[in-house]
Amino acid sequence: MNKQELGAFLRSRRERLRPEDVGLPSGPRRRTPGLRREEAAVLAHISTEYYVRLEQGRAPRPSSEVLAGIAGALRLSDAESDHLHVLAGTAPTRNRLHRRDVRPSILALLERLPQTAGLVVSATFEVLAWNGLAAALMEDFAELAPEDRNLARRAFLGSTEPDRVPYGISDATEFRQHVVMRLRATLARYPTDPEVSGIVDELRDASADFARLWESHDVQAAPVLTKTFRHPAVGDITVDCDSLTLTDRDQHLVLYSAPQGSSDAEALALLNVLGADAGEYRR
Incomplete structure (x- = not known):
């Protein structure tokens, strides 16, 4: 308790x-x-x-x-x-470390998804796995150290410029709120995991925005159905956003796709051709 x-x-x-x-x-x-x-x-x-x-x-x-x-x-x-x-203390808590290993079948699925950007995110928002289109749409996570692949850090600590948002996403404010709510629920489930408490403490100390949102004690976020990325190579891309819970490992499979035949689908197809090198445009 x-x-x-x-x-x-x-x-x-x-x-x-x-x-x-x-x-x-x-x-x-x-x-x-x-x-x-x-x-x-x-x-x-x-x-x-x-x-x-x-x-x-x-x-x-x-x-x-x-x-x-x-x-x-x-x-x-x-x-x-x-x-x-x-x-x-009347519900089961996970008095252990949250899992960061991704099922091989999910890794294989990421590579078989046509024209869909996909990534697997841990309970603390670390990007654990991704496909080539996700690297082209967001950035090449393979070039980053594991601690720099964390989307929570990217959302709150990624830039000192207030008008900069991660990956040019249209819902940056809502995403930051979502991060705080998810991390609060994660901390309640993993009260003895030092990595979970560590990232919460880091963000509370380093980001006044995170600390303010943390004090609201909210734990339920509205679902995100669409998201727009402002990509420097191909312009704005509006995608459908689906997040599937991988219950056994407390992870999420996040999928970004666009309706077939749409201009957004064509932009994703172009990014698919450019590959991870498209992420260089963000640097």
Whole structure:
């Protein structure tokens, strides 16, 4: 049970709710944002004293029934409810290192995908495997040290210029939010993995933007269906974005493709011809 993180998460979820969201009158004398602790406790059918102790990190582990009541009271999504159980220690956590080895069948699949840029990303956003089109669209990861293949570092530490975005992507702001949410969930699943805690600490210390987003305690990101890359060799390319979870290794297979016959598909085909050398245009 991570008492401090649990308390901070409960507080952040309570403060985002308005009384009218849960059928309560707002009243004229509210000095703090969101619901009061006593209101959250009543909605969760637990004592105010116990709820306060939970937020303060002083309470013993709550039961699954209590957590279910709190999740309902705070209107948590499925992902947030799962995260709540992980923090409370009532869900299985991975007290080991997150996996970075990619299944051979996935490596073979990457090379057989026609006109599709594909890469495998670890639970900490390290690019573990990629095909030639992904190297042409983004960069040649083979030329980078493993620590420099991390998309979280690229998103927050890749440039000191505020208007620069990784790979010219159109959704840089949303991607950074997605990174923070995924890393928070990863840290809850791998609390003893030094690489996971290490990258979180590094980004919190080095990036004010990451630190600000981290304090929001959000854990659920909206799905990304399309993404536009601004490529210096072929211009803007808008692609369909599909992310498939490889559950057994806690990795994601990310695929970028374009509708057949579209100008974006033609641009991808040109990048396929240029190969990894197209990444040189970014340097």
